[in-house]
Amino acid sequence: MSETRPRILFMGTPEFAVPSLELLVEKAWPIIGVVTQPDRPKGRGQRLVASPVKEAAGRHGLAVLQPEKVRAPAFLEIFSALAPDMVVLVAFGQILPKEMIDGPPLGCVNVHPSLLPRYRGAAPMNWALIRGEEKTGITIMRMDEGVDSGDILLQEETPIEPGETYDHLHDRLAVLGAQCLLRTIEGLAAGTVRPVPQDHSLATFAPRLKKEDGLIRWEAPARAIARFVAGLSSVPGAYTHLDGKVLKVFAAEAEEATPCCEAPGTIIGPDQRGLKIAAGGGYVYLKDIQLESRKRMPVSEFLRGFRFVPGKRLGMEEGKKV
Template sequence: MNRPLKIVFMGTPDYAVPSLRALHDSGHKIVAVVTQPDRPKGRGRRLAPPPVKDIAVHYGYPVLQPEKVRTHAFHEAMTRLAPDLFIVVAFGQILPQRLLDIPGIGSINVHASLLPRYRGAAPIQWAIINGDRETGVTTMMMDKGMDTGDILLMEKTAIGPDETAVDLNLRLSEMGARTLIRTLERLQNGSLERAPQDHTQATYAPMLKKKDGKIDWSMPAERIECLIRGVTPWPGAYTFSDGMRLKIYKAGVLKREISVPPGTILECIPGELRVATGKWVIAIQEIQGDSGKRLPIDDFLCGCRLPDGTCLG
């Protein structure tokens, strides 16, 4: 039987939690968990721990929360731990080469895309926004580049027609945990192979900004519907009506030719508010006003009129 590997786990959001749980259950020795500092959250702006910290504390692992990993003190702390591996899952900071050189075997990352597609911070969201039919997870050996290291294992999955970024994040987090454990098993039995990425095929998934959620009604309805799913829950797809910000959570596509300007409200029928786009029609089903809550469109329109002919933008 192979000896347990000494691992430093680095991760921060919900996406990283299943991987930490899987490592805990696998019998490997987790010598420390590194995560981002507690951040203000909610209306009260109280400090809240990241999800990975919560589970690490539950398991009793030592937790480190460096504001920056590029310090002598953090480097020395990692060196003293003498790990076999760093396992990095959506940590949120880029590790310099001098840190990557510390583990005896190397550093493995669990990335939520089919590399070299969607390198960067928001691969799940951009895959949906761009209308991809397929995505997956990749384990790779880390180097000093951004998601440029050799591929170890890859698992693919179809993107469901109604999946939001929240839904897909949950599925890929579990898939990533399974793929990580398979990667470590093959590492230990000597069957793991490395495949260099084809850098000419690389695409990028930068961190989303608030402005990325603004709907351009001149786009085709199918593109707008993908945007709505891809930016849920943050920053959320939004538009304006007479200065009022409207956040759209759910919509369908009607393949109907129209001849009015994009953004024009066509009609409201039970369960749908139909809006013209650059091609076909968007049928809004769930929406939220400036100071309200997420509502089915019928309930929303009971308290806020959006007459036919109103132009959104």
């Protein structure tokens, strides 16, 4: 059976791509190599750290390539010599040149965590949560030279659960993406997949979010703030300021039924739902936080060793960097 299966070059970098690689290995698809980003310095010691995909490839004895740029002539020569039947791309982190997109007989297949053409771009899961979408999903597409604009090979929808955060949605879609990818590859190998062009007039975009984009604006409505926290938890992270220190917020709940007359960002005090904060409309309950130089913990645990002063306002030191 393996002799008739397409030879796959897998390209991916973060944890999101690992379930896809693991499932292809489990199902014995011939992976001729794994391309991932170079090791990067991390932490206070700036120690070089391998990508999650490199670590997964190593566990299975797969050959790993780490080009600084896939457009470099030296890597394109390697790619040409490998002559893959198909390239599978899952959150790789670089834009592919035309030679790589057009070269493989079965094309370049990409796993994208949104219902294309909605949320094209680098941060579809974050933005779907921030904007309060009730559903999202996985699109397997055939790559072209545009940004997530290629023909759709397979698409599967999933509801966004109440209170779901980015971390939880990320893990769910990583598994769903792997399952959809496997079905697509099986269909391409059998010749049963029929590409469907995207309706570009319906496209929306999900630009990359940076650390500084995580600043909570307390004048926003409570529900919008809770969605914002969910969409940035824990990457790149929502935050505010308390007494000159950065206060990261990983989970929050909104209450809009009660009229709010306090200034946005005012600490009302703790109760069973969390630490109550006034918003531009309603209240936000902080449930999972991390104060600068401390561990991340539930608010209930944090309050055992820290006393919030009612009437104090959060977010008064917006110039301080995270």
